[in-house]
């Protein structure tokens with residue numbers, strides 16, 4: 158039995174659930190408070206027209222051997238299958254698909270650094286699709302770390318059944334180890350009373366020895382009130398400078414396969430930077446149909462015109478679009494539901510200056526770790542600190 162047992166997790170997104178699964182499995186008493194009426198945040202899906210339309214993620218995990226695989230398979234032993242459908246491709250100017258291997262990506266990266274225009278354009282589509290930013294908006298050290306991690310962790314995989322299968326498996330683990338998940342419970346304050354926290358939600362005050370925050374890091378000072386000063390100046394500067402990353406995603410269902418690979422980067426389209434076709438990896442995901450998910454940066458100016466240009470991009474690639482496809486969702490990610498809660502390279506740290514208070518999620522991505530790999534790595538650091546601290 159641990160001397161510290163009660164953990165309250167703010168948010169049932171992927172970060173909160175990964176932390177909840179690891180800690181509940183390790184004997185902690187876990188309660189997850191989620192403000193929405195569903196579990197999974199931006200990493201789950203809703204069934205519509207017989208296909209799983211994601212709330213965020215395009216049914217893809219960035220690396221075959223990254224922190225997501227480490228936590229889901231090696232540490233939690235979840236019954237989740239990660240399908241490797243091969244490397245991504247680039248749709249070149251000539252209309253040809255070119256496979257993007259680790260070596261090819263490294264060469265493109267180096268060429269882009271020395272100012273090669275084609276390489277720059279391709280790298281921008283990769284960054285924009287994966288990170289929501291152009292190369293010149295990401296610190297060079299972060300881009301180098303990202304490229305090194307592609308070499309180390311390899312290319313993407315698709316969870317069989319889509320992202321919700323991961324969430325369902327995490328929930329099952331948490332609940333089977335006595336953890337609780339409470340929906341419609343928005344946390345609006347955290348008090349610190351002697352050596353414990355009191356987490357306020359829905360008129361209740363839950364005592365906790367450890368708080369893991371999966372919400373946006375920049376709301377933490379408001380939740381803490383006066384005590385926020387303990388977070389330190391660096392934290393407050395991060396809050397002041399924080400710019401979540403925004404994007405537009407369009408989901409289309411098609412009667413036939415469109416792309417040769419499950420991820421295709423499109424540097425030469427008008428506005429879309431890339432597509433995911435998860436049904437290339439898992440044909441059973443959409444009952445025989447194909448799901449195509451586009452992603453693009455949300456630019457300043459008219460959203461309607463950006464959507465219009467995106468639809469033109471779709472039609473330039475799928476020439477029989479009007480007869481074989483149906484647009485099933487157009488989603489704008491910004492404000493409280495962004496692409497990333499902190500822009501790549503400007504992330505918060507998982508371990509705060511307040512003992513017992515931890516941050517996880519995509520506002521806390523360690524260097525070079527993108528999307529859910531950053532979420533998983535932040536969880537690994539926080540959970541190992543919590544459990545390691547107790548072991549001492």
Ligand SMILES: Cc1cc2nc3c(=O)[nH]c(=O)nc-3n(C[C@H](O)[C@H](O)[C@H](O)COP(=O)(O)OP(=O)(O)OC[C@H]3O[C@@H](n4cnc5c(N)ncnc54)[C@H](O)[C@@H]3O)c2cc1C
Pocket residue numbers: 167168169170171172173190191192193197198199200213214215216217218219342343344345371372373404405406452490495496497517518519520527528529530532
């Ligand atoms: C369009 C798009 C495509 C993407 N594609 C991919 C992809 O294919 N692969 C990939 O790896 N990543 C992808 N990502 C990124 C990925 O979806 C996110 O990094 C990941 O889901 C973030 O998880 P999280 O737990 O950090 O945050 P969230 O999913 O946002 O979870 C945070 C949770 O906290 C809750 N919360 C917030 N405040 C409070 C409060 N005060 N009280 C209680 N609860 C609160 C929220 O409601 C939410 O449920 C994509 C993102 C977008 C937007």
